[in-house]
Each structure stands twice: as structure tokens, then as C-alpha cells.
Amino acid sequence: MRTSIALAFCVSGVLAQAPSLTDLIASQPDLSTLGxxxxxxxxxxxxxxxxxxxxxxxxxxxxxxxLLAQADTPESIGVNSSDVQAIAAILAYHVLNGTYVSSDFSETPTFVSSLFLPSFDGSIRTNVTDGQNVGLTLDGGNATILSGELxxxxxxxxxxxxxxxxxxxxIDSVLTVPRNASTTLSKIPDVELTAALGALTAANLVDTIDSVADLTxxxxxxxxxxTAASAFANASIETLTSVLTYHAITGAVVFSSDITNTTVKTINGNDLTLSVGADGTVYVxxxxxxxxxxxxxNGVAHIIDTVLNPEDEVENPTPAATPTxxxxxxxxxxTDVPFTSALGTSPTRTGTASSVPTSTPSPSEFPGTAAQVKGALGGAVIGFGLAMML
Incomplete structure (x- = not known):
């Protein structure tokens, strides 16, 4: 009993001696810019x-x-350098709702909410109800933070x-504020997604996926x-819309580590079956x-290897190396990739995601572009005399 009491007093003493956050940051020379x-x-x-x-x-x-060294020129930014709310939003993205110590990091990423909430009114915005997410993981044994654009x-x-x-x-890098779906999916390296972007454009769904809250x-x-191109050769807008909305869930931001063997209701209204293979691979x-x-x-995207069919709901999926x-x-x-004509281009199958033209829809409701991030904080460097900021 006496040992427990002594330990409690010891812990209380340590906590009492801990500096305030402001004093702690001020005491760290390499955090002066953050301060x-x-x-x-x-x-x-x-x-x-x-x-x-x-x-x-x-x-x-x-x-x-x-980050400042990578900033675009002021002429190309077009952001009000006095946008204090944007600066606050970006800093809030670096504040996690909860205590996460180094031992909480594991090889399986855990995504947690930050204090960057939809209530921020600056040019940098989010539409995730519980706060924009960051990932905590171990990469080669090193604690790593995952943010926007991978x-x-x-x-x-x-x-x-x-x-x-x-x-x-x-941390050794400023976190990248996530951007909307159409912008993000046009910039993912190593995976070609122009067909999906073209299909969403043809079905007039880009505004929806860019703005709807809590999207998976x-x-x-x-x-x-x-592979499935002929199935869409003469498809109506209604059919295409039905297929595409079968690929999306609203009301819940579901990361891979959250997925279990279950069914979920899609925007289409049909049930989608989620499952996890023995090796941890996720199947939809x-x-x-x-x-x-x-x-x-406004949520999270997962890239899959098969177009889903709302008319062929799978109650008992069979995970396999070759998809059914x-x-x-x-x-x-x-040889053309389907739907890319809706983007004003028709790349062949060897094209890359970088072939998405600058005319790809990028609604302004959630702009949050890299230039805006850098501009808001880059301008703040001058405005506040900080040799820093995005």
C-alpha cells in the first residue's frame, strides 16, 4: 500500500514539474519557428x-x-498572406486528439483525428466531422506520420x-494537408486513375466526391x-452513376485498419461486402x-483492382490473387483507357496518372491546394517576420 502511495506521489511530482506547452516549445531551439x-x-x-x-x-x-524552399512564387499562389485562419488550420492538423506515445506506433497504420475541424473558415478546409486524420505507423522501425498525398x-x-x-x-517534415478527391487522385504515383476520374466527370459526380462529408x-x-471496358460502351448516365455510387460510403471515414468482415450501405443503396484475407489484405x-x-x-480513398458491379452483390467473397x-x-x-475522353484526353494503357490535364475539375469548395498551403504560410513568413512557414 505504501509503495503504491509513494509511486502515485512520484508520478504526480513528475507531472507537476512538466513545463507548459508554450514554455516547452520556447525551451527547444529547433522549435523556434513553430513557437x-x-x-x-x-x-x-x-x-x-x-x-x-x-x-x-x-x-x-x-x-x-x-517546405519554404519548395514554395511557389507569390504570383502563382493567389492567397491572402494575412489568412490567419488558414495558418491556424494547418497548425491544428499537427495536434492530435488524444495522447499517443512512441509505443503506440506499430507496423499496421493507426489513423487518428486531429484538431483540424470543418469549423475552420480559412482557405484551407476539411470536411471530416471528427477532425482531419493522420496516420501513425512504424516504417523500418522508425515512428512515422502519414498525411495527405501519401x-x-x-x-x-x-x-x-x-x-x-x-x-x-x-518531426522532420511539415504534414501535407489533404486535398479533395479529384485533385488527390490525379496525383497518386505509380497507379493510373484517369479512367475513374473520367467516369466521375462523365457522370457529373466530381462535385459530390469532392465535397460530401465523411467519405470512403x-x-x-x-x-x-x-478490363471491363465493353460493359460501359453504351452505358447510360444512370447506369454509370449507379456503378460509381456503389463504390462509395458516406457518414464514415473507414481506414484499412478499421475494416472487418462486414457489409456496409453504399451511396447507391446496395450493400457492399468488406472482408480481410488471412494475410491482412482487404477485399471489397x-x-x-x-x-x-x-x-x-473529406475522407479516405482506397484503390482496388476490379470495377464493382451493383447488380452482382457478393455475399460471401472469395479472396483470390486473380479477382473474379x-x-x-x-x-x-x-488501346484507349475508358472515359478519359471526358477529361479531354485519351491516353493509352501505358499512360500515367500525370496525363490528367489541368482542366480536370477541381471544385473550389475545398481548394486546399499545395500552392494555397504554401502561400498562406509563405506569406506569413513575410507578414510576421518569421523565416518559415508553408
């Missing part, structure tokens, strides 16, 4: 001072400098304690659409998820 940034948004700084059980992902001075930052100093049970991890969308690759009906967890401004065709008898047509 100045927080000073430029006093409302956020005051909010953080009153919170407990949060985790701060703290970019170092060199992280801000590296970008990552490494934790270089971990588990620094502040008062009110606040944990700080120093399963996006077939170009190869998937090419009989389609395999080949690239999971692409964080979007959802459109039996469908074949490729010629």
Missing part, C-alpha cells in the same frame, strides 16, 4: 494551453525551411512531456476499367485493395 507561428495565431495558442491529453506533432525549424514525416525526437498530459513528438471511396485502377466484394488509406480533405470479374464476359476495347 513564432503559434504566436501569430493567439486564439489557437490559447486553446491549446487549456487542453489536456493531446499530442503535438512539432515540425522542426529545418522542416519549415525545407506523404510521410519521421519522428526524430519522441515522447517529450508537457503539462496537462501533453505529448510532443518532433473505393477507386478502380485504369487496368480495372480497361471480390476486388482487392491494392493501395489503401489515401487521406482526402464483376462484369462476366466484359472485355477491353482497343
Amino acid at each position: 513564432t507561428a503559434l504566436g501569430s495565431v493567439p486564439d489557437l495558442a490559447e486553446t491549446l494551453a487549456g487542453l489536456s491529453n493531446i499530442t503535438i506533432l512539432a515540425p522542426t525549424n529545418s522542416a519549415f525551411e525545407a 506523404k510521410s514525416a519521421n519522428v526524430i525526437e519522441e515522447d517529450i512531456l508537457a503539462a496537462n498530459s501533453v505529448t510532443v513528438h518532433k 471511396i473505393f477507386v478502380p485502377s485504369n487496368a480495372a476499367f480497361t 466484394d471480390n476486388a482487392k485493395v491494392i493501395l489503401p488509406n489515401i487521406v482526402l480533405s 470479374p464483376a462484369f462476366p464476359g466484359a472485355t477491353a476495347i482497343g
Whole structure:
């Protein structure tokens, strides 16, 4: 009993001696840029001072400098450098709702919510009800933070304690704020997605996937659409819309680590069957998820290897290396990737996602582009005299 009491007093003493978040950041020379940034948004700084059980992902001075070095010219940015709300939103994306210490990181990514909420009114926005997500994972044994556009930052100093049970991890890169679906999917490396973007454009669904709250969308690759091209050769807009909305769920942002063997209701209204193979691979009906967890401004996207068919719901999926065709008898047509004409281009099957033209719809409701991120904070560097910011 006496030992327990002594231990409790010891822990209490350690917590009592922990500096405030402001004092902790001020005491770290390599976090001076972050400290100045927080000073430029006093409302956020005051909010953080009153919170407990949060985790701060703290970019170092060199992280801000590296981002600033990549910034576009002011002429190409077109963002008001006094957009304090945008600066606050980006900093809030680095604050996690909960305490996450180094031992909480594992090889299976865990996605957690941040304090970057839809209530922020700046040019940098999110539409995830519980707060925009970041991923925590181990990469080669190193604690790593996953953010928008599949970008990552490494934790270089971990588990620094502040008062009110606040944990700080120093990171070597500023997190990339997630962008909308149409913009993000046009920039994913190594996976061709122009067919999906073209199909969404042809069905007038781009605004929907870019703006609807709490979206989970399963996006077939170009190869998937090419294999089933004949099934869509004479499809009506209604049929195409039915197929595409069968690939999306609203009301829940579902990451791969959250998926179990279950069924979910799609926007289409039909049930979609989710399952997990023995090796941890995720399947959607009989389609395999080949690239999971692409964080979007309004949710998450997972890339799959087969176009799903709402008329062929799979109650008991059979995970296999070779997917079962959802459109039996469908074949490729010629050498062009389906639906890319809706984007103003018709790349062949060897094309890449970079072939999506600049005219690809990118609705302004959730702009959050890299230029805007860099512009808002890059302008703040001048405006506030900080040798920093995005």
C-alpha cells in the first residue's frame, strides 16, 4: 500500500514539474519557428494551453525551411498572406486528439483525428466531422506520420512531456494537408486513375466526391476499367452513376485498419461486402485493395483492382490473387483507357496518372491546394517576420 502511495506521489511530482506547452516549445531551439507561428495565431495558442491529453506533432525549424524552399512564387499562389485562419488550420492538423506515445506506433497504420475541424473558415478546409486524420505507423522501425498525398514525416525526437498530459513528438517534415478527391487522385504515383476520374466527370459526380462529408471511396485502377471496358460502351448516365455510387460510403471515414468482415450501405443503396484475407489484405466484394488509406480533405480513398458491379452483390467473397470479374464476359476495347475522353484526353494503357490535364475539375469548395498551403504560410513568413512557414 505504501509503495503504491509513494509511486502515485512520484508520478504526480513528475507531472507537476512538466513545463507548459508554450514554455516547452520556447525551451527547444529547433522549435523556434513553430513557437513564432503559434504566436501569430493567439486564439489557437490559447486553446491549446487549456487542453489536456493531446499530442503535438512539432515540425522542426529545418522542416519549415525545407517546405519554404519548395514554395511557389507569390504570383502563382493567389492567397491572402494575412489568412490567419488558414495558418491556424494547418497548425491544428499537427495536434492530435488524444495522447499517443512512441509505443503506440506499430507496423499496421493507426489513423487518428486531429484538431483540424470543418469549423475552420480559412482557405484551407476539411470536411471530416471528427477532425482531419493522420496516420501513425512504424516504417523500418522508425515512428512515422502519414498525411495527405501519401506523404510521410519521421519522428526524430519522441515522447517529450508537457503539462496537462501533453505529448510532443518532433518531426522532420511539415504534414501535407489533404486535398479533395479529384485533385488527390490525379496525383497518386505509380497507379493510373484517369479512367475513374473520367467516369466521375462523365457522370457529373466530381462535385459530390469532392465535397460530401465523411467519405470512403473505393477507386478502380485504369487496368480495372480497361478490363471491363465493353460493359460501359453504351452505358447510360444512370447506369454509370449507379456503378460509381456503389463504390462509395458516406457518414464514415473507414481506414484499412478499421475494416472487418462486414457489409456496409453504399451511396447507391446496395450493400457492399468488406472482408480481410488471412494475410491482412482487404477485399471489397471480390476486388482487392491494392493501395489503401489515401487521406482526402473529406475522407479516405482506397484503390482496388476490379470495377464493382451493383447488380452482382457478393455475399460471401472469395479472396483470390486473380479477382473474379464483376462484369462476366466484359472485355477491353482497343488501346484507349475508358472515359478519359471526358477529361479531354485519351491516353493509352501505358499512360500515367500525370496525363490528367489541368482542366480536370477541381471544385473550389475545398481548394486546399499545395500552392494555397504554401502561400498562406509563405506569406506569413513575410507578414510576421518569421523565416518559415508553408
